[in-house]
Amino acid sequence: MEDLEKCWCGSGKDYASCHKEIDMKIKEYERKGCIVPPRSLIKTPAQIEKIKESARINTAVLDHVAEHICEGMSTEEIDILVSEFTKSKGAICAPYQYQGFPKSVCTSINEEVCHGIPNKRKKLQQGDIVNVDVSTILDGYYSDASRMFCIGKVSPEKQRLVDATKECLRIGIEAAKPWGFVGDIGEAISKYAHQQGYSVVRELGGHGVGLEFHEDPFIAHVGKKGTGMLLVPGMIFTIEPMINEGGANVVIDRYNGWTIYTADGKPSAQVEHMILITEDGNEILTY
Template identity: 45%
Template sequence: MKKISIKTEEEIQRMRVAGVLTAKVLEAVEKLIKPGISTLDIDRFCHNYIVNELYAEPGSLGQYGYKYSINTSPNNVVCHGIPSAEKILKNGDIVNVDVTVKKDGYYGDSSKMYLVGDVTEHARRLVHVTQQCLYKAIRVVKPGATLGDIGLAIQQHAEANNYSVVRDYCGHGIGKSMHEPPQVVHYGVAGTGTKLEKGMIFTIEPMINQGKYHVKVLNDDWTVVTKDRRLSAQWEHTILVTENGFEVLTLREEEKSTFIQ
């Protein structure tokens, strides 16, 4: 098994830069997300913004043969939604935009849920509870805590709200590669799994379903949807383990009062 890398101060600083740029993309794209826009339009905007405004690289482009710069996952799409000119967002949709930015050899990775027009209360609730799951998990992060503690925080809050946690996909270490050890699963048992150490950097990205946690991959061998066709939501941040706790490297302006850093 590959060892989990402990980042140097220089690497951490580079990843701070990549994280800030990743957050900027999710902030900038918000104005576009309205009924009538295609998910391909969202992808093209993000690509142009990353390359021409941020002078960085879209981290997802070319990874595993992927041809787009972001993932767009509406409604019952759990993750890995492929941008398409045919997929037009409509009033009442929810959509996850997942962005990875590479700058000076290092990656930042984050995703956000967007509400399209007038969204039903039950869909809003799923989006809100999923964000709370992420925040509760982040607050667990500190040296000596375990990956099981992170997973448990997510699982407890999701299940207390009568939702389920997707088992098949997880967070991951990140650095010079987009995906590094460890795998960060979103369910677990307290005190189990890898112990966190200062200098570790990884994503936490819970996928929470309205119905059952079972998923399937579509015929494109990429897009993941809920088996029961009910809604799914996801939020993601890149997290650094600090000496006494955590730092959210992909923090957006709107969240700065949530995590005073």
């Protein structure tokens, strides 16, 4: 590509003043044998702005849940809250009918690691910890985040688990830097979790997001620094550590085929943000 040609990203700038330096750096890492992202994983400025619009609604949905979630509420009522609020913003709940998932949001309580299905018979009780995982589509652009909620007074052990999981997320985001690697994130998270006496779920992780619900790369929450895919400005993905009080092993509900539980029945916690890799760090897009 000639330097004076317009950049492939659609910014309207000359290639030389836009993505040329980044592209050359990617090729340099590729020559060294590193796994590099294809251009399809590097979001354009226009795509980033649309994804951010979706992300703002996604955060507003979780804020709405935070205002209403309480003891005695059924997880079905959470699903209705999410569905109605999302529709009021002109958006769509991404989980609904995604690969057959029957509801608009995931609600995972205590030993449920993720993908809990809302149910009118399942009501929140004092002492529960619950993950509410919200994903939004706005004009074809996707966003994703989850929060942990403590219902009433929870045990010191559960509160410590939730607090440690939030810290794992913070540490993982801090490790996600341009020209670093996916493995940097996993090593940082797992090191802290293990120091606190917890285990990290290996089978599930974060993922690229924005143009599709789930894109590459897979973001493992265990790993080795300097391994995995190269992190490049313009990449958008989630970091969502699932931290277990007991062992790391998980099982899937054999009846609904979705809900993941800790194998030993001990509590699990998860918090998720979506981030954009920038030229000098990262930007958190969903909370």
